[in-house]
């Protein structure tokens with residue numbers, strides 16, 4: 061069936077077999093054969109995945125819920141069910157999502173400050189349960205989860221003051237908490253406290269300014285905000301700048317005067333300067349090796365951030381930065397790490413798809429389709445097997461989420477889960 065094959069470029073990636081093809085500008089967007097194939101693969105993968113998930117979930121009560129995270133655990137399964145339910149108009153899937161998310165909320169550990177985020181912490185299950193309850197029109201349960209999460213957040217003073225006892229990044233820090241609040245705002249509308257959102261954002265800005273000042277006193281030239289995680293100044297969305305700035309750009313109305321025009325804009329311009337000659341981004345400020353091209357580190361995760369910046373500042377400079385990131389992702393994004401979202405081909409494709417949604421340039425849709433061909437190919441490839449093969453961020457759940465969005469990218473959100481937000485209503 062396929063006319064291409066994968067040849068390793070190095071230990072990280074394969075040569076993109078479609079680069080030399082001139083089809084990018086002349087392909088048929090409504091290729092019925094392809095769409096039929098896509099549909100049947102989605103159906104098959106979903107059925108296989110559900111079979112394994114149901115084997116893991118013992119309805120009599122002995123299921124192990126200890127990994128309740130969205131990233132690798134059962135809330136990630138719930139998130140796929142929730143998204144599938146919305147895309148396919150299936151109340152059964154949404155009920156399944158709610159069942160799993162609610163179960164997760166019954167098994168949450170007592171959190172410390174680094175266990176509060178959407179992707180890895182306790183707020184993922186709570187926010188998701190609130191969103192499912194809203195969708196299923198169960199207002200009492202919705203209120204319960206909204207209240208529980210916001211009460212929990214208010215009990216952690218470090219979340220809303222800028223002490224360095226809590227990181228600011230997406231996976232374990234304040235940005236990941238901000239995501240949970242905004243996710244609930246997106247799904248449950250007016251029932252999330254705006255002051256809480258504003259205080260978390262303010263703490264992130266305060267923390268970023270403090271580290272920048274400290275570094276300037278030590279003789280470094282820095283932008284107005286600096287962030288670190290485990291003493292490294294990471295740049296990609298999972299642990300660094302891109303994730304933090306992307307979320308702040310979603311809530312510009314909540315930020316104090318000057319933050320958008322000065323602090324954030326100068327940080328974005330600073331980030332542009334860190335690019336390698338190839339156009340790729342380093343994983344951290346100290347990194348000099350141009351290696352990683354995956355959502356968590358490198359160009360793909362910056363696509364969302366620069367699209368958001370292009371919108372907020374109405375700037376062609378940031379839009380062309382997003383396009384350059386998509387070119388790097390297209391050229392180098394077929395990864396030996398495999399097909400997952402966080403550091404795999406589906407995540408790279410979903411990032412490119414976001415640029416298609418924003419620009420409507422069919423070249424990006426073509427690229428997402430071509431990446432899907434690789435993801436769907438059942439010939440043996442030298443992909444690494446993920447540790448959590450069913451999970452959302454490393455495994456099949458993420459792959460299904462990407463492919464399902466591709467069934468109708470005009471209609472579906474195509475959002476990168478736990479990171480990307482659809483436009484929020486203005487405050």
Ligand SMILES: [Zn+2]
Nearest residue numbers: 356357402403
């Ligand atoms: Zn990753």
